[in-house]
Amino acid sequence: xPSALLDKLRSIVGAPHVLTGVDCSPYVVEGRAPxxxxxxxxxxxxxxxxxxxxxxxxxxxxxxxxxxxAIGSPPNRIGLVLGLKRLDRxxxxxPGDLTVTVEAGLPFETLQxxxxxxxxxxxxxxxxxxxxxxxGMLASDASGxxxxxxxxxxxxxxxxxxxxxxxxxxxxxxxxxxxxxGYDLPKLYIGSFxxxxxxxxxxxxxxxxxDVDRLVVARFDRLKAAGAAxxxxxxxxxxxxxxxxxxxxxxxxLGLGGAAALLVGLDGLAEQVDWEVAExxxxxxxxxxxxxxxxxxxxxxxxxxxxxxxxxPGHERVAAVMKWAxxxxxxxxxxxxxxxxxxxxxxxxxxxxHAGVGIVTAVLAGGTNPNAVVxxxxxxxxxxxxxxxxxxxxxAPLAVKERVAVWxxxxxxxxxxxxxxxxxxxxxxxxxGRFVGGI
Amino acid sequence: xEALLGPGGVLSDPEELLVYESDGLTLFRAxxxxxxFPRSAEQVAALVKIATREGIPFVARGAGTGLSGGCLxxxxxxxxxxxxxxxxxxxxxxxQLAVVEPGLVNLHLSWAVGxxxxxYAPDPSSQQACTIGGNIANNSGGPHTLKYGVTTNHVxxxxxxxxxxxxxxxxxxxxxxQGYDLVGLFVGSEGTFGIATKIVVRILKKxxxxxxxxxxxxxxxxxSEAVSAIIARGLVPAAMEMxxxxxxxxxxxAFGCGYPRDAAAALLIExxxxxxxxxxxxxxxxxxxxxxxxxxxxxxxxxxxRQLLWxxxxxxxxxxxxxxxxxxxxxxxxxxxxLPYVLGRVNAIVAAHGLRVGNVFHAGDGNLHPNILYDPxxxxxxxxxxAAGAEILKVCAEVGGSISGEHGIGLEKAxxxxxxFSEADLACMHRVKDAFNPTGLCNPGKIxxxxxxxxxxxxxxxxxxxxxxxxxxxx
Numbered sequence: 024x025p026s027a028l029l030d031k032l033r034s035i036v037g038a039p040h041v042l043t044g045v046d047c048s049p050y051v052v053e054g055r056a057p058x059x060x061x062x063x064x065x066x067x068x069x070x071x072x073x074x075x076x077x078x079x080x081x082x083x084x085x086x087x088x089x090x091x092x093a094i095g096s097p098p099n100r101i102g103l104v105l106g107l108k109r110l111d112r113x114x115x116x117x118p119g120d121l122t123v124t125v126e127a128g129l130p131f132e133t134l135q136x137x138x139x140x141x142x143x144x145x146x147x148x149x150x151x152x153x154x155x156x157x158x159g160m161l162a163s164d165a166s167g168x169x170x171x172x173x174x175x176x177x178x179x180x181x182x183x184x185x186x187x188x189x190x191x192x193x194x195x196x197x198x199x200x201x202x203x204x205g206y207d208l209p210k211l212y213i214g215s216f217x218x219x220x221x222x223x224x225x226x227x228x229x230x231x232x233x234d235v236d237r238l239v240v241a242r243f244d245r246l247k248a249a250g251a252a253x254x255x256x257x258x259x260x261x262x263x264x265x266x267x268x269x270x271x272x273x274x275x276x277l278g279l280g281g282a283a284a285l286l287v288g289l290d291g292l293a294e295q296v297d298w299e300v301a302e303x304x305x306x307x308x309x310x311x312x313x314x315x316x317x318x319x320x321x322x323x324x325x326x327x328x329x330x331x332x333x334x335x336p337g338h339e340r341v342a343a344v345m346k347w348a349x350x351x352x353x354x355x356x357x358x359x360x361x362x363x364x365x366x367x368x369x370x371x372x373x374x375x376x377h378a379g380v381g382i383v384t385a386v387l388a389g390g391t392n393p394n395a396v397v398x399x400x401x402x403x404x405x406x407x408x409x410x411x412x413x414x415x416x417x418x419a420p421l422a423v424k425e426r427v428a429v430w431x432x433x434x435x436x437x438x439x440x441x442x443x444x445x446x447x448x449x450x451x452x453x454x455x456g457r458f459v460g461g462i
Numbered sequence: 463x464e465a466l467l468g469p470g471g472v473l474s475d476p477e478e479l480l481v482y483e484s485d486g487l488t489l490f491r492a493x494x495x496x497x498x499f500p501r502s503a504e505q506v507a508a509l510v511k512i513a514t515r516e517g518i519p520f521v522a523r524g525a526g527t528g529l530s531g532g533c534l535x536x537x538x539x540x541x542x543x544x545x546x547x548x549x550x551x552x553x554x555x556x557x558q559l560a561v562v563e564p565g566l567v568n569l570h571l572s573w574a575v576g577x578x579x580x581x582y583a584p585d586p587s588s589q590q591a592c593t594i595g596g597n598i599a600n601n602s603g604g605p606h607t608l609k610y611g612v613t614t615n616h617v618x619x620x621x622x623x624x625x626x627x628x629x630x631x632x633x634x635x636x637x638x639x640q641g642y643d644l645v646g647l648f649v650g651s652e653g654t655f656g657i658a659t660k661i662v663v664r665i666l667k668k669x670x671x672x673x674x675x676x677x678x679x680x681x682x683x684x685x686s687e688a689v690s691a692i693i694a695r696g697l698v699p700a701a702m703e704m705x706x707x708x709x710x711x712x713x714x715x716a717f718g719c720g721y722p723r724d725a726a727a728a729l730l731i732e733x734x735x736x737x738x739x740x741x742x743x744x745x746x747x748x749x750x751x752x753x754x755x756x757x758x759x760x761x762x763x764x765x766x767x768r769q770l771l772w773x774x775x776x777x778x779x780x781x782x783x784x785x786x787x788x789x790x791x792x793x794x795x796x797x798x799x800x801l802p803y804v805l806g807r808v809n810a811i812v813a814a815h816g817l818r819v820g821n822v823f824h825a826g827d828g829n830l831h832p833n834i835l836y837d838p839x840x841x842x843x844x845x846x847x848x849a850a851g852a853e854i855l856k857v858c859a860e861v862g863g864s865i866s867g868e869h870g871i872g873l874e875k876a877x878x879x880x881x882x883f884s885e886a887d888l889a890c891m892h893r894v895k896d897a898f899n900p901t902g903l904c905n906p907g908k909i910x911x912x913x914x915x916x917x918x919x920x921x922x923x924x925x926x927x928x929x930x931x932x933x934x935x936x937x
Binding site: 117118119120121122142164174177178187191192193194195197198199200201202203204205206207208210211213214215219230231232233234254257258259260262291292294295297298299346348349350351352380381382411412413415430431433434435436437439440442443445446447458459460462 | 554555556557558600601603607611612614615624628630631632634635636637638639640641642643644646647649650651667669670690693694695696697698735736737738739742743795796797798799824827828829862863864865866867868869870871875879882883884886887888889890891893894895896897898909
């Protein structure tokens, strides 16, 4: 990077907040270090950085906790990493309004702990890493098991402030829980992986904390039976907060054991949860319910955390992780077909799914032979696409990503997406080349 | 167009076009050149292509129950009525979704899936008449959105005709399509991004139990505080509606639903969910109301009493016909905790203009509906209503709120957008609009501040006799 450009960046954010050379190594993207990493202290500084980057044609990668940086196509060039860690304040929390406004770099767990002190929580699941930031979770549309009842970021974000590529500061939505004034821009930024603007502030809907929160592990001797049990729960009066289907390999890795299981999150008043636990046994007994355990407290938290960490690289020789979006009724069959495909390639598949919403986490393990990994991922995508579902590589080594597309082939909507991208980031400096269709 | 749609598919007689000159907000009127009635997505696409080729503006229209002038042909041209595309195409109970056409009446979907124990959650008060397509355009809400969210939280996919006539799917039946959330962007775009021709929505299981509570207060502030107190005690009711004294008088004159006439305000609170724990939750609600000084609290004893209480709430707008020749409903949103302050300001503003106001609204999510009562026969009164309405929305904006919670911006509030959005905010929205609608022919003149040269304003709406009887209402 030219020293004149570096000097400009240093004058904007202060020299101590600009890293270069080997100091950038924690901010590697797809195996490559950026030319520099900057850590602005205000949204105005972010705006100034983007203006400078725009003039220089320098690609900018927004960075929260870095926990989702493995998602995306390998980019041509890593220019500037723009770290949000200095924007980490809670700006406004009015418990009576059940809303909170925060800066994007705030660690999610810090927020959750602060809200907890006042009897509230943000109903998103934390995932496996304590480094996750609110902004990063929104930009990557992160969610977990409790999306079953509580939805995803798109259901919880009521306002966003974004620094656009041209340095202008744009707000979408507002601070009230119901609002139809103007276009719903927050929906556009959620899950846009930093390709349209840099998220700097968010206003979120909160929920009161629940009295009781349990996790029921209902085991079955076959995956099909567990799948049928999921459908029985969905068709019943039960109101679970989470409904996870796990196959035998996933259960083994979670240390829970069994051939297949349904993990049911139940929360609310003690009276409600007690009734629901009994109802699950009544409902699922006739369809092959085996050993059932009810987890609470730290054991419950550990189980959820382990589930979120199942697909983390490094976890028992994980070779790749794919996310599928399919219909709930297709899950069990696809998991079985996916396991068979892995086996044919000499590998092992471990599968969990949000059974009510149709999102499957498919973990490939048991070896790292690139040919076998590429071949399995390709077969998995074909299986899912055949039933009109979507498959996305959440993590894989660079060598694999160079041979299997991270995203599905973009359909006719690509022209709309490109049209939006070109109008909001005409110089193409925001995370170029990493998103769907090469955006 | 006649060749495309066949006989009866195109209206061009000025007398027939008159029927389509306004929506539920009759303060604004504009006459179309043609009103057309397609029966398929392909016909909609063909019509849009004709309009684009000829450079004619076009706008989609559902039941016309909108309250912001959003479906008016304010620059003339084509009104594309979707009322003949009103089928439920597919219901998949196992996957809890339905595929419907845009002209389907909201409530008819719940009727269709009701026998299997399901319903469609978004319930605008106009749900007996309004269409799902119109709900998509406006991201419509309703009383039960407090717990269940608004339209956008229930839409999975849309088949749309883009403003250049191309037919494509945004999203689908699965939860996550890849790329930008075009469905989320399209919902609430007030018909400026194209026309939805098929809609995939979630359907929900009906709750096992429902409990409805009425709390009566001698002071409006007490009722406002009770709203916050209920939330603060960790309860999320399915609905929490406030009705003030003037509204209660109108409702009781019209229907006699059992609201006490001398109360300053009443809260109608509904809990739903599991039967287990329902009594305990209801008791928490009742106690919160008592602690805030409620004069009387009671749960509906049976379904008949529950229905009667809801009739009072849902027919309130129509009941204003008993006490005023006309009224205009506002749709501001404020943080819940600002209710006491803002209600005081609303009443003061309206009084300063020499008018009366009845408040009946979604208190739980801070969505106000001040109904300003007036007499259109009195010269100048209508202008005072508009001025008071603008002042009320300004107050909502000042306390960190919004100028519309569920009715949309349309023509009515386009000039108020700068109350809550900066020039940069609006410029960004404009660029997004340009990506969908580069010619601007698709529903021009809406949302963004602009002139209203072709739109006739006033004289205002008069309640129909069936509204005054409570058989129908204006929402």
